[in-house]
Amino acid sequence: MTAAHLLARRALALAGVVLVSSIVFGGMLWFAPGSSAIHDQADSFPGWVVFFWTGVATWDLGPSYRGIGVVDLVAKGAARTLPMVFGALALSLSTGLVLALAFGDRLRGLGRAARALVHATSLVPVFLLGYLALVVFAVPPEGWQQTLAAVVILALGDGMLTDVVLVLDAELRELQDRDFVQSVRLRGGPVALRLAPHIALPAAQLAAGKMTFLVGGVLILEKVLGIQGIGLMGYQAAVQPDFPLLIAITVFATALVAATHLSVDVLRVMVDPRVRKDRRTEVRA
Amino acid sequence: MNGAPRRISAVTVFGFAVVAALVLLRFAALFVDTDPALVTDTPMLGPSGAHLLGTDPLGRDLLARMIASSEAFFFPGLFACALAVLLAVPAGAAIGYWPEARASAAIRATLTIVAAWPRLVLVVVVVAIFTASVSDPAAFAEVRLFLLGGLVGLSFVPQMAHALAERVLFFRREQFVEAARAHGLSDGRILGFHILWANCRNLVLRQVCTLFGAWLLVETSLSYLGHYGVPAPRPSWGNILADVRFAVINTRRLLIPESWTPGGVVDAIALAVNEGGALAVAAPTVAIAVSITGVLALGEHFARREEGW
Numbered sequence: 001m002t003a004a005h006l007l008a009r010r011a012l013a014l015a016g017v018v019l020v021s022s023i024v025f026g027g028m029l030w031f032a033p034g035s036s037a038i039h040d041q042a043d044s045f046p047g048w049v050v051f052f053w054t055g056v057a058t059w060d061l062g063p064s065y066r067g068i069g070v071v072d073l074v075a076k077g078a079a080r081t082l083p084m085v086f087g088a089l090a091l092s093l094s095t096g097l098v099l100a101l102a103f104g105d106r107l108r109g110l111g112r113a114a115r116a117l118v119h120a121t122s123l124v125p126v127f128l129l130g131y132l133a134l135v136v137f138a139v140p141p142e143g144w145q146q147t148l149a150a151v152v153i154l155a156l157g158d159g160m161l162t163d164v165v166l167v168l169d170a171e172l173r174e175l176q177d178r179d180f181v182q183s184v185r186l187r188g189g190p191v192a193l194r195l196a197p198h199i200a201l202p203a204a205q206l207a208a209g210k211m212t213f214l215v216g217g218v219l220i221l222e223k224v225l226g227i228q229g230i231g232l233m234g235y236q237a238a239v240q241p242d243f244p245l246l247i248a249i250t251v252f253a254t255a256l257v258a259a260t261h262l263s264v265d266v267l268r269v270m271v272d273p274r275v276r277k278d279r280r281t282e283v284r285a
Numbered sequence: 286m287n288g289a290p291r292r293i294s295a296v297t298v299f300g301f302a303v304v305a306a307l308v309l310l311r312f313a314a315l316f317v318d319t320d321p322a323l324v325t326d327t328p329m330l331g332p333s334g335a336h337l338l339g340t341d342p343l344g345r346d347l348l349a350r351m352i353a354s355s356e357a358f359f360f361p362g363l364f365a366c367a368l369a370v371l372l373a374v375p376a377g378a379a380i381g382y383w384p385e386a387r388a389s390a391a392i393r394a395t396l397t398i399v400a401a402w403p404r405l406v407l408v409v410v411v412v413a414i415f416t417a418s419v420s421d422p423a424a425f426a427e428v429r430l431f432l433l434g435g436l437v438g439l440s441f442v443p444q445m446a447h448a449l450a451e452r453v454l455f456f457r458r459e460q461f462v463e464a465a466r467a468h469g470l471s472d473g474r475i476l477g478f479h480i481l482w483a484n485c486r487n488l489v490l491r492q493v494c495t496l497f498g499a500w501l502l503v504e505t506s507l508s509y510l511g512h513y514g515v516p517a518p519r520p521s522w523g524n525i526l527a528d529v530r531f532a533v534i535n536t537r538r539l540l541i542p543e544s545w546t547p548g549g550v551v552d553a554i555a556l557a558v559n560e561g562g563a564l565a566v567a568a569p570t571v572a573i574a575v576s577i578t579g580v581l582a583l584g585e586h587f588a589r590r591e592e593g594w
Contacts, residue, residue, distance in 0.1 A: 017401050024398075025410060032414040123578045127506045128570060131526065135533040158502060159581070216405030220506045234406065238413035239512050246413070250406055257401045 003269040010265050014258040021254040022247070023049055029243045037065065038243045052247070065242035073233060074248050081222070081229035084147060085214050085256075088154035089207050095155065096164030097199070100172050119162045126157035126217040130224035141226050150221055158217050164206060171202045197271050204267045208260040215253045297586040300494075303579020311355040319349035322518040329532055331559030338564050341528050347565055350520040351572065357508065357521040361434030362500040366493045368438035373445035374481065374489065380446070381453025382476050392446075400443035408436045408503060412513045426516050433507070433514075437500045445492040452488055456480045487591035494584030498577045505573050522569040529565040536563045 029035055030045045041062055042048035055061040061070040099118060130153055133139045139149045155161060175181055175198055184194045219231035226232070230249055237246040325344035332339050338347040376396065380389040415432055416422045422429070456462060457480070465475045508514025508523025515521035539560060542553035557563040 013397075014401075017398050020398050021401060028410065028414055032417055034417040120574075120578060123581060124574050125502050125506055125577065127509050127523075128526075128573060131509070131530060135530065135537065159498075212400070212403045215403035219403075219405045219409065220510065223510050235409060235510070235512075238409045241413055241417055246410060250410055253403050253406050254401050257403065261401075 007262075007265055007269060011262055014262050018251065018255045018258050019053075022052060022251045025250045026052060026247055029247055032243075034241055035243050038247070041244070052251075056251075061248055062244055064245040065237070065240050070244050070248045073245060074230070074252055077228065077230040077233045077249070078252065080227060081218055081231060084150045084154060084227075084229070085211075085218060087147075087151040088160070088214060089210070091151055092155035092160050092164050092210075093168075093203050093207060096161060096168050097203070099161075099165050100168040115165070118165060122156055122161040123159050124157055125220075126153055127220045127224050129153040129157045130221050134225065139225065146225060146227065150225060150227060153221060154214060154217050158213060160210060160213070160217075163210065167202060167206050168199065171199055175199070201264075201268055201271055204264045208257075208264045211257045211260045215256065294586075294589070296582045297589075300579055300581075300583030300586050303575060304583055306579075307355065307359070307576060310352055311359040314352050314355050317349055317352050319346045321345060321349040321353040321520050329529075329562040329565065331562075332564060338568055339558075339562065341525065341562075341565055342532060343528070347525070347568060350525055351522070351568055354520045354522050354525065354569075354572075357430060357515045357519065358501055358504045361430045361504070362497050364431055365434035365438035365441070365500045366496055368435055369441045369445055369496055370489060370493065372439070373442045373492075374449060376442065377446035377449030378453055378476055378481060381450035382457055382472070382480070384450075384454060396443040396446055399440065400447075402440065404437065404440040404499070405503065405506075407440055408433060408507070409513060411436055416513070423516050426519060429513075430504075430515065433504065434500060437503050438496065441492075441496045441499065445489070445496070448488060448492060449485060452485050453480055456484055487587045491584045491587035491591060494580050494587065498580040498584070501573070501577050501580065522573050526566070526569040526573075529562060529569075532562045533566045536566055539563075 026038075026049060027045060030038060030048060038048060042051045052061065055071075059071050064070045064073055066073075099114075102114070130150075133149045133153060137149070139146055172195070175195055181191060181194065184191050215231075218229065219235055221227070222229045222231035223235050230252065234246065234249040234253075236242070237249060323345060325340065327336075327340055328342050328344045330336055330340040330344070336346050336348065338351065341347055341350065376392050379386070380392050380396075383389050412429065412433060415425075415429060419425045453476070461479065462475055465479055470479075504514060505521065505523035505526075506514070508521035509527045511524070511527060514523055517524060536557050539557040540553055540563070542549040554563070
């Protein structure tokens with residue numbers, strides 16, 4: 001089986017996950033009381049599933065509770081949320097890598113104290129960090145400062161940075177003992193450059209694993225900071241209730257997680273020659 | 286094996302101390318006479334003999350509310366853990382011990398689907414449906430908390446099951462398992478006792494600690510936001526913090542000392558505590574952060590035991 005086949009199979013499986021998720025969440029909302037808005041879209045539940053996926057394909061999922069098109073709302077929210085999510089991922093991974101390198105055995109006393117401080121700060125929930133950002137630093141209700149604050153909080157809170165540092169630290173420790181690293185070091189070559197492809201995959205896997213938590217964190221943080229993104233829209237859609245918008249946002253979030261997993265598989269094929277050459281190797285999430 | 290006693294780390298002591306404090310808090314709630322929902326005409330009072338931590342913006346006793354908050358997370362959190370263990374242990378054991386079986390493929394597919402659902406999105410969707418389904422949501426507050434716990438537990442099943450499956454898959458190839466098979470032991474006994482109990486219990490306990498930490502996070506977050514957490518007037522550390530979020534501006538102003546001498550700083554702190562409601566802000570903040578950190582520290586203790594430290 002070639003790498004292309006493996007990726008195609010994986011993409012199909014992830015598409016299946018998104019489809020099943022839409023059926024599960026759609027079913028829950030279809031049979032829930034107060035779901036007249038989605039009952040107006042089709043006569044039966046199977047009909048609604050067809051309507052939903054046709055709507056996704058044609059970029060038209062009908063109006064939301066507020067009368068604005070669902071697709072327009074999701075696109076507008078995603079344009080606000082996605083830069084924050086990916087910015088937080090990038091910041092968390094880069095900071096985690098620097099800290100993992102700095103926390104090696106060389107910095108014993110100081111390294112341990114710094115690690116404890118990072119972990120203690122990182123284990124604070126996102127909503128608490130958002131609250132502190134509002135009241136201590138008086139983050140404004142809009143503008144780049146607000147986005148920056150959100151990126152930093154998402155990169156740090158809910159144990160995000162702690163997990164990143166722990167995983168990358170463990171990976172780096174394991175790599176440091178490998179023969180190829182020792183030989184590069186003895187030759188005086190650039191160790192970091194040789195380590196980069198080996199650390200890229202675990203970092204990407206970690207990022208994919210963290211995506212579900214980031215989406216949850218965004219939901220909370222956007223509500224706390226009043227950012228008009230996917231998270232706040234989803235929360236408001238649940239409160240109103242605006243089921244057509246809620247199901248669209250739920251499926252979008254699931255698709256985002258699935259797409260991240262697929263990106264990791266693509267990266268694995270790119271950096272790991274064993275996946276390309278070994279027929280028996282399976283691409284796993 | 287040497288006879289040297291195992292060194293108890295600070296992480297372990299901290300973890301056990303915090304968990305013991307949470308258990309004590311839950312039982313202390315049964316013996317506190319002060320009504321945590323009783324509104325008085327003394328809002329944002331500083332600490333005194335009558336109110337050890339002061340009062341909140343509605344004049345309610347803060348200490349009583351802090352203690353009563355344990356009702357919101359303790360048993361629903363244990364329910365979340367129990368549900369996750371009940372579902373994840375058989376699932377993880379099955380896909381690890383019989384990886385080629387069709388049932389394992391079906392379980393794996395189900396876990397992949399559940400793992401793709403963002404935890405808070407799942408919680409918000411289901412609780413929204415539940416809230417829309419009942420005529421008086423306040424009357425079903427207890428049920429809603431257990432529903433929340435169940436959903437958090439359910440969303441944690443893939444993570445726990447995958448971690449366990451990886452470990453079971455490793456052990457099923459070990460020689461002691463081959464030897465047990467050769468002695469005629471059944472698969473159930475080998476899996477249940479020799480693999481799960483003897484070699485995987487620390488892993489499960491670690492995952493349970495992580496799950497309880499995640500539950501505290503979800504419960505306090507949703508209670509802070511207001512709609513889907515603990516409904517007022519029932520207290521939760523999340524909604525206690527939400528109640529005082531406007532008072533904190535006053536606290537911040539009072540905390541700035543007139544002079545940066547030691548005496549000036551102490552005076553500013555005393556003023557913020559007595560008149561600015563600093564304790565009302567600090568108590569739930571510290572309680573949430575310390576509880577989550579402590580529960581995860583206990584998980585770290587089990588992780589170390591698992592690795593044979």
